[in-house]
Amino acid sequence: MRLSAFKRPTNPVMSTSIKPVNVKSALMIGLVGLGSASLSAQAATQAAVTVPVDTSVSSPTAGIQLISLKDDAVAVENGTDDLSEVDDMLDAADQADQADQADQADQADQADDWIDNVPDASALDIDSDYNDSNEITTDIPAEVAEVSLNAIAPETLKTFVAVVDLVRREYVEAVNDEELFINAMSGMLTKLDSHAEFLDAEAYENLRAFTQGDVGDIGLTATYQPKSGYWVITEVITDSPADKKGIAIGDYLHQIDDFKLDENKQSNDIKQLLTGIAGTQVDVVVSKAGRRKRTTTLQRNNAHPQAIETQLIDGVAIIRLPAFQNNSREQILQSLIGLDAPVTGILLDMRDNPGGVLTSAVKVASLFMTDTDVVQVKGRQSAPRTLSTQGTAVLKPLPVVVLQNRYSASAAEVLASSLQAQKRATIVGEISYGKGSVQSVIPLNDEQAVKLTVANYLTAAGKKIDKIGVQPDVRLSGNESTWEQQALNLLRQQVQSSGLRFVRQDPLK
16 A cells, blocks of 8 residues: 655645544445635635534534635535445345345255255264275265255265365375365355455454555565566565465565566565455465475455545645545545645545445545446346435535556546546546456354455446556656656646635534
């Protein structure tokens, strides 16, 4: 995740950093010129516009006022600022899908219930002579052979049992049955796609914590060494996921997920490929120098709490949005209040944003647009569902530029594509990552869960994002440290008003 500090500007800068607040966890994961006129000189006549809020819950942005620095008040449409209905809509649709499939799955469910009651020992047919036997039992147990299964063929089940039996007996070290089955479930899910996975207690907790503001990595640093021609691991954090899997300083790092590493990669590329939503996993290919390569699956459990950072430069609010949590919308508004100065434009920096909670992207889009379709969600057996903006578009009067790079993904692409389609913002930077799938975290119990890809999402116009990404309106190249200034120069050309000042309303008035 991009955490580097802003360059020190030549003009005075006001900044504020908003820490995440506690929110309940969500299950759905998968996450904008200035003239020479004086601003204060035009503030003689000010009109306050109150943003309606839901007073039934405690909100960090309750009672926000917008003060226009023009003669006329900014027209802000009334409406609720709560998008909880979107979550309810998704839940209702999921329940409807389950109801439609209930009749079809009834016979299979009965068979599954029957199989679940078969004791493990009878399935494995283990007797007291197990440790002394040199033969592997591959006969189908009578109980299994008599069951008609739509999902699991008896031959497949027989093979699985045989492999478990073989590993128990012949593997060079004693293995734990629980570890074998967890590995089997993990392998089954990760082979479906790179986003599906089995979550143990630690990963599940980290993923739940993400909705409050965490991203994570695997706890290693690598540097390219021209002499050897390889990326070499130069740091491994003690007790990090990498350390626990036996990765050590001096090992070669050959590949991260599908990305093969060579001299053309940059250190920041490696950092961003290893970083993502806390609790998710990444495959790395490593080797001891001169030895066989091995692939290791690691969970990003070395978590880093995130905060939205906002700066004010010459009247433009630069909002760095590192990921989409449940409270991202509230954090943005609170950060604007903290500036305590007029804002004439928004530069929304979503570089390295890996996505996050999908409905959070819709809530952020609702700050900029009213009654606008944002994204289509398409499951396997359901019609596409369209998520739209709701409530008051508080930032509608202000021009917006969105800054993205090749690591802007998922919910970040949803927001960028919707703002671009409505010509509400200018997208600058490079083509985004191209992740167009939605994952749901499905609890198995209090400590374990499955993260499963349950739908794909498209732009509001039905265009595909997965493996394509969002094309910028203005492509930037060269050193990325210069992109912010280029985006500011572009935004200055779009400023047409004296801006808005965000203040908190006195509750006693």
